[in-house]
Amino acid sequence: MNDQTTAINKINQAIIKRFPDWVQIDEREGYEGLVVETAQLIPFMEALQDEFGYDSLTSVTGVDYLPEDKMEVVYHIYKSTGGSILVLKVQVPRSNPVVPSLVSLFPGAAFQEREAWDLLGIRFEGHPNLKRILMWEGFAGHPLRKDWREAFYEGEFKPYEDRWPEGKVSKVETSNPYQENIRYPEGFNPETWIPDTEELLLQGTASIKTETDDMGLETEQLVVNLGPQHPSTHGVFRMVAKLEGETVVDLEPVMGYLHRNHEKIGERNTYSMNMPYTDRLDYFCSMSNNFGYALAVEKLLGEKYQPPERAQYIRVIMAELTRILNHFMAIGFFLNDLGAYFTPALYAIKERELILDIFEAVAGSRMMCNYFRFGGVVRDLPDGMEEHIRKMVYERLPRQVDEMDRYLVENEIVVGRSQGVGVLTPEQAIAYSAVGPVLRASGVPYDIRRADPYSIYDRFEFDVAVRYHGDVYDRFLIRYDEIRQSIRILQQAIDTLPEGEILANKPAYKFRMPKGESYGRVEGPKGELGFYIVSDGTDNPWRYHVRAPSFINLTGLREMSLGEKVADLVAILGSIDIVLGEVDR
Amino acid sequence: MKGQGILKGLGVTLKHIIDTYLVDIKTGKDRYYNKDGVRQRMTSDTKGIFTVNYPEERLPLAEAFRYVPFLVYDEENGEQKVRCTACGICAKVCPSQCIWITRAEDPETGKPLKTPAEFAIDIDLCMNCGYCAEYCPFDAIKMDHDFELAGYDRVEANIHLKERLLKPASYYAGIRPLNYALEQKAIAEEAERKAARRAKRN
Ligand code: SF4
Ligand code: SF4
Numbered sequence: 001m002n003d004q005t006t007a008i009n010k011i012n013q014a015i016i017k018r019f020p021d022w023v024q025i026d027e028r029e030g031y032e033g034l035v036v037e038t039a040q041l042i043p044f045m046e047a048l049q050d051e052f053g054y055d056s057l058t059s060v061t062g063v064d065y066l067p068e069d070k071m072e073v074v075y076h077i078y079k080s081t082g083g084s085i086l087v088l089k090v091q092v093p094r095s096n097p098v099v100p101s102l103v104s105l106f107p108g109a110a111f112q113e114r115e116a117w118d119l120l121g122i123r124f125e126g127h128p129n130l131k132r133i134l135m136w137e138g139f140a141g142h143p144l145r146k147d148w149r150e151a152f153y154e155g156e157f158k159p160y161e162d163r164w165p166e167g168k169v170s171k172v173e174t175s176n177p178y179q180e181n182i183r184y185p186e187g188f189n190p191e192t193w194i195p196d197t198e199e200l201l202l203q204g205t206a207s208i209k210t211e212t213d214d215m216g217l218e219t220e221q222l223v224v225n226l227g228p229q230h231p232s233t234h235g236v237f238r239m240v241a242k243l244e245g246e247t248v249v250d251l252e253p254v255m256g257y258l259h260r261n262h263e264k265i266g267e268r269n270t271y272s273m274n275m276p277y278t279d280r281l282d283y284f285c286s287m288s289n290n291f292g293y294a295l296a297v298e299k300l301l302g303e304k305y306q307p308p309e310r311a312q313y314i315r316v317i318m319a320e321l322t323r324i325l326n327h328f329m330a331i332g333f334f335l336n337d338l339g340a341y342f343t344p345a346l347y348a349i350k351e352r353e354l355i356l357d358i359f360e361a362v363a364g365s366r367m368m369c370n371y372f373r374f375g376g377v378v379r380d381l382p383d384g385m386e387e388h389i390r391k392m393v394y395e396r397l398p399r400q401v402d403e404m405d406r407y408l409v410e411n412e413i414v415v416g417r418s419q420g421v422g423v424l425t426p427e428q429a430i431a432y433s434a435v436g437p438v439l440r441a442s443g444v445p446y447d448i449r450r451a452d453p454y455s456i457y458d459r460f461e462f463d464v465a466v467r468y469h470g471d472v473y474d475r476f477l478i479r480y481d482e483i484r485q486s487i488r489i490l491q492q493a494i495d496t497l498p499e500g501e502i503l504a505n506k507p508a509y510k511f512r513m514p515k516g517e518s519y520g521r522v523e524g525p526k527g528e529l530g531f532y533i534v535s536d537g538t539d540n541p542w543r544y545h546v547r548a549p550s551f552i553n554l555t556g557l558r559e560m561s562l563g564e565k566v567a568d569l570v571a572i573l574g575s576i577d578i579v580l581g582e583v584d585r
Numbered sequence: 586m587k588g589q590g591i592l593k594g595l596g597v598t599l600k601h602i603i604d605t606y607l608v609d610i611k612t613g614k615d616r617y618y619n620k621d622g623v624r625q626r627m628t629s630d631t632k633g634i635f636t637v638n639y640p641e642e643r644l645p646l647a648e649a650f651r652y653v654p655f656l657v658y659d660e661e662n663g664e665q666k667v668r669c670t671a672c673g674i675c676a677k678v679c680p681s682q683c684i685w686i687t688r689a690e691d692p693e694t695g696k697p698l699k700t701p702a703e704f705a706i707d708i709d710l711c712m713n714c715g716y717c718a719e720y721c722p723f724d725a726i727k728m729d730h731d732f733e734l735a736g737y738d739r740v741e742a743n744i745h746l747k748e749r750l751l752k753p754a755s756y757y758a759g760i761r762p763l764n765y766a767l768e769q770k771a772i773a774e775e776a777e778r779k780a781a782r783r784a785k786r787n
Binding site: 154158159160163164165166167168169171269272273274275276277343347350353354357360361362363364365368370378379382388391392395396403406407408409410411412413414415507509 | 587588589590591593594596597598601627628629630631634635644646647648649650651671673676677678679680682684685686687688697703705707712713714715716719720728740744746763
């Protein structure tokens with residue numbers, strides 16, 4: 001831990017030495033990183049990229065410091081060759097929050113800046129397409145601002161006062177009935193409002209072209225709307241594609257249908273209340289979500305909350321089992337997308353079922369596990385579970401992944417449909433802030449478990465899975481590789497699982513939270529899952545942000561799809577492996 | 586050769602079909618519609634398709650399984666003794682704030698009593714997290730195993746009031762035997778320690 005801090009300090013000093021006028025250390029208590037002059041942000045980032053090798057802008061988000069009348073944009077950036085994260089900040093007045101957009105340098109910032117505009121009202125100057133991304137046009141205000149209140153507002157912070165000792169039960173919607181609680185932006189009339197046409201959606205590109213070819217035939221480009229209720233889009237997600245013949249010439253993803261403002265809920269919650277809410281982000285991988293959130297909060301709480309050995313091992317076991325079940329599902333549903341309707345998916349679900357049985361016995365629920373606590377896990381493995389997990393990871397899972405391999409990998413139709421389709425080069429993958437299997441299938445061997453190890457991953461022997469073509473087929477294959485590596489980790493973990501405590505402290509629901517910020521990240525099955533938390537020393541986080549891998553991986557979707565056939569769109573989307581609970585949050 | 590990959594894959598499908606029939610023939614009646622059969626289908630070496638034919642068959646629920654909470658009462662001389670002391674901790678920790686408690690008052694003095702006059706949980710809001718049971722210091726609220734709560738009415742039926750929430754300790758012991766035994770042991774030990782201390786003082 002201390003080595004890491006000194007290393008970060010060294011880097012910070014080197015950067016300050018290089019740009020003495022542009023940056024300064026963030027000296028607020030508990031904060032880390034550097035504050036950059038707003039006007040110099042672009043040249044500074046350029047130099048950081050070229051001279052220091054910081055090429056992966058992983059997270060962009062804002063914080064509303066209402067009491068100080070300031071808005072802050074927080075950037076987390078790292079080198080794709082490994083090492084810890086560098087935190088950069090830009091501060092602007094709250095009345096006119098304008099920040100230069102980084103999209104020209106890091107195209108991966110595109111969606112995140114739109115999100116910060118949508119939810120916090122920070123304007124990014126120079127952004128090619130700065131419009132709402134999760135909310136709709138008829139939405140008034142920017143909901144993550146501290147002075148914005150939701151329709152069913154009950155209080156600034158939980159727990160609410162009126163629940164005890166004189167609690168009178170009532171349904172909150174009766175106190176604020178539907179249609180009386182809706183606010184529209186000024187000048188907005190829902191009756192006369194016409195939703196964005198497809199052409200407007202594809203704004204920023206030339207509008208639909210009509211051409212006359214050599215033979216005198218008039219041809220016209222065509223806009224096709226996939227979703228939002230398409231059975232193959234993995235949830236309520238929409239893609240608007242502009243076609244020339246069958247070739248995709250432009251594409252715009254539309255999302256937010258499942259948006260519930262997870263982050264606002266999180267800021268009303270106490271720290272412990274957020275744990276079960278994280279289950280609902282990527283609902284296939286609640287254990288990994290718990291892991292990321294627990295790490296972020298434990299970083300804030302300090303040494304005293306370092307989980308005991310046994311808890312560390314159990315955490316790793318659960319996280320790796322989650323990766324296996326997620327990848328089985330990804331493989332199965334990818335085949336669904338290709339048109340192999342449900343037999344492969346059901347074979348995958350079959351194996352997942354047995355892992356879910358483990359989760360139910362250990363955590364009490366199959367999907368909404370809520371298993372991690374700050375400083376450990378909630379309960380120990382029940383009797384006989386160790387033996388069961390051992391049998392699974394030594395016998396069944398290796399056998400089943402081999403069978404899945406025999407079943408699908410050489411299948412000529414799968415190969416024909418996916419090889420060479422939807423290519424993302426390594427440079428593009430880094431530029432678009434792709435993470436996880438998407439990044440590694442493009443030939444970038446970046447895995448947080450190795451590059452910036454957390455928990456006890458530095459103790460296990462495993463290889464970082466990597467494939468080099470960056471096409472749909474490689475993204476499909478890399479999931480097999482990762483399952484095999486996870487099985488290796490699991491075998492080592494279950495063999496060396498120590499006895500002992502599972503929680504560093506007595507069970508508690510209230511914590512003395514020091515002031516400061518922290519960013520905890522894990523290599524989730526879908527990639528880097530980060531939690532950015534700002535604590536003002538009270539029981540509730542001041543800012544709670546989720547860096548969602550599914551959401552940010554979609555930034556590269558357009559790039560992957562350009563020039564492909566419309567029939568491949570669904571395959572390309574399937575190969576990214578998204579879960580809408582996490583995309584829309 | 587073109588087509589080899591597909592044939593290989595079809596071989597896997599065929600194996601699945603054969604496995605399923607073979608297992609059925611071999612185990613016969615033992616495999617279906619009885620507890621041991623279902624249990625066998627949950628082990629790591631189960632073969633073939635292992636779908637559980639719900640609702641005729643059911644997966645055995647793990648002890649840790651949690652659905653919505655209920656309140657525990659002890660039976661003493663035919664009387665219900667509600668364990669809850671209306672301390673309000675569960676209402677404080679509840680992430681979705683779906684617990685409402687009215688503390689009882691002494692009708693004469695107006696002083697608060699250590700028991701709830703009313704207790705309500707809106708199970709539409711309950712996210713089944715289990716915090717209430719985890720942090721209740723009196724083992725008075727526990728997570729139920731009964732998940733078949735579908736109904737036609739949303740407003741009234743899904744707000745569980747005290748009468749509906751209360752279940753006897755014997756029911757709790759039935760669904761969570763290990764936990765129950767642990768708690769009883771702790772209570773017995775505590776009582777012993779108290780008795781020892783009292784004996785010393787005398
Ligand atoms: S159920 Fe437990 S935590 Fe809740 S008020 Fe009663 S005694 Fe307190
Ligand atoms: S299970 Fe969780 S959400 Fe439900 S009542 Fe208990 S604390 Fe509240």
